[in-house]
Amino acid sequence: MLEINTRSSVPVYEQIVAQVRKAVADGSLEPGSPLPTIRQLARDLELNPATVAKAYQVLERDGVLEAAGRRGTFVRGDARPRLDESLRKEAEEQLRHLLARWRARGLEAHDLRKLFDELLAGMEPQESNR
Amino acid sequence: MNAVHFEAVSYALQIASFFLIAGPVMVRTERRHTLALNPPWIASQNGFLQTHGEVALRPFRVATLALLSLLAAAAATSSRQLLFAIHTVLFLAVTLAFYVYYDRTEKHLRSTIPEDPIRRAALSPRTLRAFLPGWALGGLSAAAAILGLNVWGYAARVIEPSRALANATFLILVGVGMGLLLRHTLRRAAYRMSAETDSSGRSLELSLTLSVAAFMALVCLYHSLGSCGPVPLFAYPPTQLHALIENAPWSWAIFFERSEYRWVELGTALVIALFGPWQARSTFNRRIMAADSVKVRSVFEV
Numbered sequence: 375m376l377e378i379n380t381r382s383s384v385p386v387y388e389q390i391v392a393q394v395r396k397a398v399a400d401g402s403l404e405p406g407s408p409l410p411t412i413r414q415l416a417r418d419l420e421l422n423p424a425t426v427a428k429a430y431q432v433l434e435r436d437g438v439l440e441a442a443g444r445r446g447t448f449v450r451g452d453a454r455p456r457l458d459e460s461l462r463k464e465a466e467e468q469l470r471h472l473l474a475r476w477r478a479r480g481l482e483a484h485d486l487r488k489l490f491d492e493l494l495a496g497m498e499p500q501e502s503n504r
Numbered sequence: 505m506n507a508v509h510f511e512a513v514s515y516a517l518q519i520a521s522f523f524l525i526a527g528p529v530m531v532r533t534e535r536r537h538t539l540a541l542n543p544p545w546i547a548s549q550n551g552f553l554q555t556h557g558e559v560a561l562r563p564f565r566v567a568t569l570a571l572l573s574l575l576a577a578a579a580a581t582s583s584r585q586l587l588f589a590i591h592t593v594l595f596l597a598v599t600l601a602f603y604v605y606y607d608r609t610e611k612h613l614r615s616t617i618p619e620d621p622i623r624r625a626a627l628s629p630r631t632l633r634a635f636l637p638g639w640a641l642g643g644l645s646a647a648a649a650i651l652g653l654n655v656w657g658y659a660a661r662v663i664e665p666s667r668a669l670a671n672a673t674f675l676i677l678v679g680v681g682m683g684l685l686l687r688h689t690l691r692r693a694a695y696r697m698s699a700e701t702d703s704s705g706r707s708l709e710l711s712l713t714l715s716v717a718a719f720m721a722l723v724c725l726y727h728s729l730g731s732c733g734p735v736p737l738f739a740y741p742p743t744q745l746h747a748l749i750e751n752a753p754w755s756w757a758i759f760f761e762r763s764e765y766r767w768v769e770l771g772t773a774l775v776i777a778l779f780g781p782w783q784a785r786s787t788f789n790r791r792i793m794a795a796d797s798v799k800v801r802s803v804f805e806v
Contacts, residue, residue: 375625376624376625376627378622378623379621380619380621380623407628409628410626415625418623418626418693
């Protein structure tokens with residue numbers, strides 16, 4: 375089930391992209407599953423079809439979805455590894471940016487590594503509780 | 505109990521079932537839909553639920569009492585014409601009046617509720633197969649086969665040509681109408697509720713449309729089969745459209761003069777009488793009345 379908030383500061387198409395990605399990542403959308411047509415989704419969410427089309431384009435570009443002409447739009451067979459890869463790249467990019475910023479402000483590499491390990495260790499019990 | 509009394513009882517059951525069970529269930533379901541449009545806003549309005557939480561059902565009770573009294577009076581005079589007029593014209597007119605009244609009331613109420621910023625949609629495409637069991641789709645093929653039978657009967661002169669043409673025209677018209685209804689049910693926006701109630705709502709709508717289509721197809725099959733045997737099953741065409749194409753006499757009087765039409769009418773009465781319990785027992789209505797009304801009420805309990 376897709377849920378969007380029209381009052382959110384996050385653009386609606388980004389909310390759709392994020393939720394489809396999440397559904398593919400957690401397995402609620404299996405590889406090869408068909409997705410609703412742009413028109414159907416736009417009607418249900420009371421949106422302009424161009425907004426949904428934009429979200430589908432982004433997902434196609436990222437390798438999550440593939441359009442099969444009149445047959446509709448489907449989740450790609452290799453969507454999950456592609457998602458994992460793109461998630462890893464995104465995390466790497468953000469971490470690189472953060473590390474560079476804190477290094478520039480004077481923190482040493484071993485301090486950052488220690489902090490990172492501590493934060494990860496603190497998150498592990500939460501993850502095991504899920 | 506004579507034949508007229510028996511008919512009066514069957515019509516009374518039909519009216520009571522329609523106005524005391526199906527009607528209230530349907531308008532209450534619509535009200536649940538309205539209240540689920542924006543529960544947080546409704547919760548913030550003092551007295552909104554007290555005023556609009558339930559639909560006024562008195563018109564249904566008054567209409568039932570009036571129509572049943574008229575039926576009793578008609579049965580006392582043993583007038584089939586009067587029974588027929590109450591069962592068709594008056595019953596239909598009151599049903600239409602209720603539809604317009606409750607639809608307007610609901611639309612007016614919906615226009616006063618602001619839009620909920622949270623919107624939901626299922627992430628799966630809507631197809632007939634997703635909402636209907638396989639045998640229901642078999643019914644569609646059967647209706648198409650009856651159309652084919654009449655087209656073949658016309659070409660091969662097995663069925664009286666004007667009758668086959670009338671049946672085919674009628675089935676095509678009904679088919680186009682029902683096809684548009686099926687398409688609308690699949691395409692219309694989702695109910696702003698759970699995916700489960702949206703899905704069962706569409707199943708109910710599609711089943712209703714297909715039931716009407718199947719009934720029409722059966723009438724045409726009966727009409728065309730009668731043409732193949734030595735004695736026509738329907739002495740007169742079953743609809744005015746048939747009569748127009750077949751260039752045959754037709755009047756409303758055949759419904760109370762000829763026994764075969766009386767059986768069709770009684771059959772229709774039985775179907776409509778079962779409509780009430782069907783609506784009350786349908787998964788969709790039960791879920792809306794139970795699960796979604798709990799959802800609406802939970803907002804007020806916070």
